[in-house]
Amino acid sequence: MAEIAGRTIPLYPVLYEDLVRCALAEDLGRAGDLTTDAVVPPSSRAAALISARAPGRIAGLEVAGAAFRLLDPDVTIEMENRDGSDVFAGQALARVQGPARPILSAERTALNFLGRLSGIATVTCKIARAISGHRCRVVCTRKTTPGLRALEKYAVRAGGGANHRFGLDDGVLIKDNHVALAGGVSEAVRRVRRHAGHMVKIEVEVDTLEQLEEALRAGVDAVLLDNMSVPMLSRAVQLSRGYAITEASGGITPENAADIAATGVDLISLGWITHSAPSLDVTLDISLAT
Amino acid sequence: MAEIAGRTIPLYPVLYEDLVRCALAEDLGRAGDLTTDAVVPPSSRAAALISARAPGRIAGLEVAGAAFRLLDPDVTIEMENRDGSDVFAGQALARVQGPARPILSAERTALNFLGRLSGIATVTCKIARAISGHRCRVVCTRKTTPGLRALEKYAVRAGGGANHRFGLDDGVLIKDNHVALAGGVSEAVRRVRRHAGHMVKIEVEVDTLEQLEEALRAGVDAVLLDNMSVPMLSRAVQLSRGYAITEASGGITPENAADIAATGVDLISLGWITHSAPSLDVTLDISLAT
């Protein structure tokens, strides 16, 4: 559950628990945690603090908590923070308490989820801030880690971004290859219009102003303005105003994002916020329970 | 299958096909590829070229190929390259041929695997090169993406690195928390020695030279020298020579890797080569088949 911009986004355990179980199994293998099982007596209890070692935006706290809970229901997790919050280096995220063995054995699984999702939220947030004076929003793409799409898209929202399509099935995006195979933008749009359901929006990728004009004439809902220079983008946004939502993509970085947003474009989309975000450095410090 | 340093590492499809099927399902959802199904006629055939848009080390070509093959067995894939190779920007990686629809619909799934695994291989390779004058090897950690550990560890090997433990169950690594809970390094090692199987090696994480000496006296197989300065590391390596394998970890970057390797340490381990490697930019260009 993330609290973002006054909205609370639920993340139901039924949708991620199998993934957490699979990650636990991936780490415990067939023999379990050889080190912990040999070194730590079953009666040892521990308290642990999960905290950030770098500043960032948090996502995945409940998923991380599930790693402990699913390994041993006697472990309790108390949240010190919630998804969607900004934290400073050293800030406490959650307290974990209970038998020491499962806390040690689930630690890496928990942190792997938390670090990756918070990493995505953090870079999304950085971009969102860079354009915060403009009405433009950050959106992600389908360039996500296989198996983690729902969680990574959630992390983008926790970072203050919005989600583009979740898959090939919940929106039409006519790309250059489709245009080429259909023989033109208008023909491609015409074919989609004949077949798509009434709840489906149509977006077209365009590289030139000529293609843009063709797309606008075809009445599409949105245009993806791919790899355009800032001046060309400005012109494209002007042409589209009142006719279609505009989305800029290609080569957008924290450095140039504000300039691009200043063109008045509605959305900027970035693949790297999911496929190349570095993990946020998170850690678990344990102490013997008193 | 990767060809690395004269060795060929097999990667059997039985071990990754379910993951590829799951990734395809994640993208196709319940309605399939709305755009392609509307725009592209079933009779269209296409040839596509997968290539790199940036220089790097390749990993995941067969996994990417499986995305097309599992969606439609009529699609054929011809490799132009193989895992473990270094490629320049623009270099061809594989040719995909067959009905146009499944090629378009599986494209993103294929590239998501290939980009992530090649990204990991690329940064691993960069570190491996930085230390190539030394006898030191790069190893990865358990900080991998949930669900992808086997593939990401494979990518590290394709990058010229070696693998540390695959999980908590195939090696003993006594960390600071274990030492604290056992009441000392020697007691922790003693407990492990009583319980672990004869095929299991023991490594201990040490922060100080005192801890190192205690570990060496305990006769461990390897020592993880955590966050030590270069001079302290040199001293630790000297102390350990002939007694234990030495592994340096903490804050290692392409810039300081050579200095660290110059201490004579056997291994440097880096979490970020799996958890924070940016994807390699790979692309698929399609053309109508003639």
Next chain:
Amino acid sequence: MAEIAGRTIPLYPVLYEDLVRCALAEDLGRAGDLTTDAVVPPSSRAAALISARAPGRIAGLEVAGAAFRLLDPDVTIEMENRDGSDVFAGQALARVQGPARPILSAERTALNFLGRLSGIATVTCKIARAISGHRCRVVCTRKTTPGLRALEKYAVRAGGGANHRFGLDDGVLIKDNHVALAGGVSEAVRRVRRHAGHMVKIEVEVDTLEQLEEALRAGVDAVLLDNMSVPMLSRAVQLSRGYAITEASGGITPENAADIAATGVDLISLGWITHSAPSLDVTLDISLAT
């Protein structure tokens, strides 16, 4: 793969084979086909004809074929027809040939898929025909059989209908309960607009013309006109023209569909075409191969 209105909809095996395997396992249990295994020698070969015993619209032929193929790859299936076709009673749909045992053992699984999906296509087609003079389209709902949504939605398309949302995640439909909990139509729309992605359309369920006007003022993409009389529906359609897509729902039958379509409404949606369609009567007749 269905051929409908000049369009070919792919249905990739990767998306339904697990379901077919599960259905085979459900029928074969732990002991297999006691009768066939005792009565039919392994060397017996058979040819079988799948045909319709009642007129209807076909859907699910490839899914049915997969039941035989997955049980024994030596069974070959030759299609005499394809999904999306209309057939008369007695018309041949497919020929199955090969070892007699798997043909007998997979028969019921194959027919269960084919009968159910063709049943849905048939009633959809009946409604589609009833309104064929009008520009109105038939759409289905989320009232589908647990586990079969993708296949049943496909069957609706094969019947000449269109698909409404596939799930709660690919379109916004604000229903009476949402309106009640938000405190009004405009507030509900306002909340959605602040949070939903740019590819998502918004539809609102309205019961009265006052609610309709509020929804239109809120600028929604579509309105679901629930349980309105024909005159009221006409009025609602007039009010909405040019502003929102109109969808009529509630109590629509083959008898009154034309009258409702005559109001000019864009869509009529019917839950019963998926949840209460009777199976189409299909049969498999076997003969010893010569």
Next chain:
Amino acid sequence: MAEIAGRTIPLYPVLYEDLVRCALAEDLGRAGDLTTDAVVPPSSRAAALISARAPGRIAGLEVAGAAFRLLDPDVTIEMENRDGSDVFAGQALARVQGPARPILSAERTALNFLGRLSGIATVTCKIARAISGHRCRVVCTRKTTPGLRALEKYAVRAGGGANHRFGLDDGVLIKDNHVALAGGVSEAVRRVRRHAGHMVKIEVEVDTLEQLEEALRAGVDAVLLDNMSVPMLSRAVQLSRGYAITEASGGITPENAADIAATGVDLISLGWITHSAPSLDVTLDISLAT
């Protein structure tokens, strides 16, 4: 758990929870319930009443309840009725209470199970009533929805019917095709007798009185009298009395069921009570909790 004719049939959650989870995932997709998550605040609580909109026989209440419980354990379900009961239009079935979001998001999944299973129970019950003066019982077939056989067979029992075979593996039914491939009824029975286990009963499908006599001479446990006229059926029942259980099948409707039962036949079997039963109309009405 259904209460039928003084017997309570357990339905253990371990056997259907995976199916309910799969149905929830099918509806929530990757993005969750876009509408509810945007419109309803997380603090909203709701009370909802599940009730019937048409008279019928109930089945599936606990399965429906599991949809809410598995999505959010904070939702509580209080049963107002139980499987196997007859309800009138408008009668309360269960009360659902808790956070409003999961109640809204699980509603359709819950009702899809409840409507389908109650629909099957309702038509089964109608047939059972039509023959209630006779000692004849209603039985279902293997013509069930793929994946739902156990639940649909349970619904038949909740409707007052009995179950024929659950699969190909828990009873021998020699059909026309088997007879043809074996070269006669007696040879088919002989083969089965040599091979089947001692707990397995043998039934043979017969179309003529000659076949019936051959089957009775072979000492089968039951005969399936296929598509016989009422007079022929009477004759068949007389011939079989004391020798074999008799089962009538083919073209049985609520209208002719009593006449068929009056022949003294032990069982009538109907495929359409599972494959073509219309859903029972069930609904969930929500109100804000006070």
Next chain:
Amino acid sequence: MAEIAGRTIPLYPVLYEDLVRCALAEDLGRAGDLTTDAVVPPSSRAAALISARAPGRIAGLEVAGAAFRLLDPDVTIEMENRDGSDVFAGQALARVQGPARPILSAERTALNFLGRLSGIATVTCKIARAISGHRCRVVCTRKTTPGLRALEKYAVRAGGGANHRFGLDDGVLIKDNHVALAGGVSEAVRRVRRHAGHMVKIEVEVDTLEQLEEALRAGVDAVLLDNMSVPMLSRAVQLSRGYAITEASGGITPENAADIAATGVDLISLGWITHSAPSLDVTLDISLAT
């Protein structure tokens, strides 16, 4: 597929391939076959012979073959024998040919299936032979290895035995606990008769002749004569003749089986032929292909 007593029992791959994949994954883990991948070059080809090291009855050859085929489709398997055959020590069972690596890596998985199933077939066969002069048959119980019931029951058939119930759901067996909870044999039978389907046979476990008489009066199909002495068993068989199938169980060994069979009992059932059968010693010998 087993050839037993002139009958061929099919064993369709769709029913065991997932189990074989799971066993391969259990052995290959995340890192694969470290030894083979390091030692054997990918170009090495090998021919291997699977043979028995002890005399016995074979079961599981195709399952074993699937281990090689599923790991690498380039491995070919040629059967030298078939399930249901008796082999001497040293006899060839199958030849495996192809790339050396997958042959070595799948060896243990293949042999684990083949050894266990052949072990079961072998002890079953030994018992079957011990009683071969009598009309009595050997049957197994539900005391099977979790997850392997279908395969182990198949192995019993391959050994010349027959199968009792496959589960709690395909036959009624009233045991002592049921009798106690019902308050007597006749009451228990009465309850079953009111509720069970017409294809279900009823067997009752009896310890005394009084209980037997009560069971016979109740008209059950079979009686399980538990732990009776040979004279008492003879008496029980006489009492039951013409009324019920008789099954002896409890403490039956290869040594006393003939004496028990000589009482005229129809069946002897033994749990240990599945739960305690030693594996048959099978081996794979490899040679470099020429």
Next chain:
Amino acid sequence: MAEIAGRTIPLYPVLYEDLVRCALAEDLGRAGDLTTDAVVPPSSRAAALISARAPGRIAGLEVAGAAFRLLDPDVTIEMENRDGSDVFAGQALARVQGPARPILSAERTALNFLGRLSGIATVTCKIARAISGHRCRVVCTRKTTPGLRALEKYAVRAGGGANHRFGLDDGVLIKDNHVALAGGVSEAVRRVRRHAGHMVKIEVEVDTLEQLEEALRAGVDAVLLDNMSVPMLSRAVQLSRGYAITEASGGITPENAADIAATGVDLISLGWITHSAPSLDVTLDISLAT
């Protein structure tokens, strides 16, 4: 969780619950427990005692308990013993209390796990005792039941044995086939050393003293002395002392184990303690609850 030699080995439910669910499903099938559901009223409560009918070492009590708990959470299990204990014939292991139906229906699943795992622990313990005067340990192999490796290896530990490799991926064992394909022991070791990770130990199978010397010269961590006579084994152990861990395998029985251990060998490995251990006879006695 097993208590063995002062150590407590955890066995987390997340790692075996799916297997228990699968075993319950395997027994309950689609129709459930026909007998219990017909005979036992839902209000009946029962208390049951699980006890051993033969002396042995216990393993699997929590797994057995999970069968009851997963079928019905109202069943409570109170342990009278724990894994790793030695019990006499008739000794109480656990008390099960709650509704009678699920206790009866889960009984066989529970006992199948408990009997098999305790059987393995019992024979392991017998061997361990036979060599208890020596510093030698018993280890198991990869000859385990498909799907149960983790549980069976756990049972070996509960029996007082140790675990060899869990799979092909957590240790290198160079066998005769590898040696043959590499062209010699030293070449095989050299290849492994170049490629294996630093946490991996190397063991080589040797048949002769010449091979042993070659292996020792190659500096391997352990040697598997296969099928050697006692005098030859003694000689091999002397040669290896201080250089490599020694493991004897091949033809070891409770009778000759002490002689073999007396050679000073470090480990004896036995495949039959997992693949051919007879189940321990365990039983559940039920009584009506008061």
